[in-house]
Amino acid sequence: MNFLEERIVRDGQVRPGEILKVDSFLNHQLDVALLDEIGKTFYEKYKGRGITRILTIEASGIAIAMMTGRYFQVPVVFAKKAKSKNLDGELYTSKVHSYTYGKDYDITLSKKFLTSEDTVLLVDDFLAVGKAMNGLLDICRQAGAKVGGIGIAIEKGFQHGGEKLRGEGLDVTSIAIVDSMGDDGSITFREQ
Amino acid sequence: MNFLEERIVRDGQVRPGEILKVDSFLNHQLDVALLDEIGKTFYEKYKGRGITRILTIEASGIAIAMMTGRYFQVPVVFAKKAKSKNLDGELYTSKVHSYTYGKDYDITLSKKFLTSEDTVLLVDDFLAVGKAMNGLLDICRQAGAKVGGIGIAIEKGFQHGGEKLRGEGLDVTSIAIVDSMGDDGSITFREQ
Numbered sequence: 001m002n003f004l005e006e007r008i009v010r011d012g013q014v015r016p017g018e019i020l021k022v023d024s025f026l027n028h029q030l031d032v033a034l035l036d037e038i039g040k041t042f043y044e045k046y047k048g049r050g051i052t053r054i055l056t057i058e059a060s061g062i063a064i065a066m067m068t069g070r071y072f073q074v075p076v077v078f079a080k081k082a083k084s085k086n087l088d089g090e091l092y093t094s095k096v097h098s099y100t101y102g103k104d105y106d107i108t109l110s111k112k113f114l115t116s117e118d119t120v121l122l123v124d125d126f127l128a129v130g131k132a133m134n135g136l137l138d139i140c141r142q143a144g145a146k147v148g149g150i151g152i153a154i155e156k157g158f159q160h161g162g163e164k165l166r167g168e169g170l171d172v173t174s175i176a177i178v179d180s181m182g183d184d185g186s187i188t189f190r191e192q
Numbered sequence: 193m194n195f196l197e198e199r200i201v202r203d204g205q206v207r208p209g210e211i212l213k214v215d216s217f218l219n220h221q222l223d224v225a226l227l228d229e230i231g232k233t234f235y236e237k238y239k240g241r242g243i244t245r246i247l248t249i250e251a252s253g254i255a256i257a258m259m260t261g262r263y264f265q266v267p268v269v270f271a272k273k274a275k276s277k278n279l280d281g282e283l284y285t286s287k288v289h290s291y292t293y294g295k296d297y298d299i300t301l302s303k304k305f306l307t308s309e310d311t312v313l314l315v316d317d318f319l320a321v322g323k324a325m326n327g328l329l330d331i332c333r334q335a336g337a338k339v340g341g342i343g344i345a346i347e348k349g350f351q352h353g354g355e356k357l358r359g360e361g362l363d364v365t366s367i368a369i370v371d372s373m374g375d376d377g378s379i380t381f382r383e384q
Binding site for chain 2: 028032035105109110
């Protein structure tokens with residue numbers, strides 16, 4: 001097991017409805033050293049790709065994106081989930097369905113911060129069905145930006161979002177891929 | 193001028209309604225090196241205070257909190273603005289009015305991640321009227337946690353949130369305090 005799989009086994013909790021709670025280190029309380037290790041892992045994988053920007057979506061993706069951006073020394077940009085009065089100017093928008101919140105929402109990104117000159121590394125804490133990631137990819141397409149890779153902390157392999165993205169030729173690195181979770185709280189990781 | 197004031201003058205934009213746009217480096221696109229410098233500044237100021245946790249509110253506060261947490265080597269926790277299905281268990285909640293979004297919202301924090309054993313450093317990107325910060329302070333009071341200090345990147349001095357907090361005896365460090373913004377785009381910083 002790698003460092004993240006070990007941490008999931010130690011501190012993660014399996015809940016009914018195929019929910020994996022990792023809120024003590026990944027998406028509510030944030031373990032700085034662990035997230036730094038995640039960022040470093042993405043850097044080691046994608047450092048040769050000419051990455052010019054790290055793109056993620058608020059909120060918990062921001063923590064991983066910052067630690068990744070530190071290694072790449074490139075700007076981080078995050079898509080917003082609601083339109084605020086302060087977000088003026090030209091925007092890329094894409095519609096995303098959230099299973100966690102049970103509704104559709106728009107994600108937006110200012111056109112200033114992503115162009116056809118960019119090669120983007122997309123990062124997020126979770127990849128399940130892939131709705132949020134597809135929204136980010138849609139924004140990259142609108143911008144004409146090249147996708148250099150996708151870095152995910154935890155992929156729910158049984159929900160097939162990663163499989164679809166890889167099938168489209170995208171280079172997805174998930175540090176932990178959960179293939180199944182048992183009613184007894186057991187977790188099976190994919191060998192990789 | 194310090195490093196943040198210089199950056200605000202160079203890349204910030206004054207908009208009608210006393211809006212200061214800093215989305216190219218602080219709260220939409222994120223300049224990793226600048227945010228690291230902000231985190232380091234808070235560490236230099238509060239390193240002797242026995243800080244056990246960094247507390248902020250999603251979304252842009254997370255970036256500053258992560259860079260601050262790196263220096264302190266303590267966990268970062270962020271209050272959430274909406275209740276998701278995954279946030280079960282006991283929660284602290286507080287009501288906050290957002291001028292940016294023009295509505296009230298609840299912020300929530302899992303009780304697991306803040307207790308009376310904690311000495312907290314509160315951080316955020318902006319302090320204006322202070323509504324979000326008061327929500328975080330309310331949560332600290334509910335937890336019985338000690339507030340070791342408050343670190344703010346940009347304080348809008350003319351909106352008096354910082355003045356009120358300092359009047360209550362809180363130790364607030366704002367790296368840049370904007371005392372006024374002119375229709376011509378000029379910005380006056382408070383000497384400190």
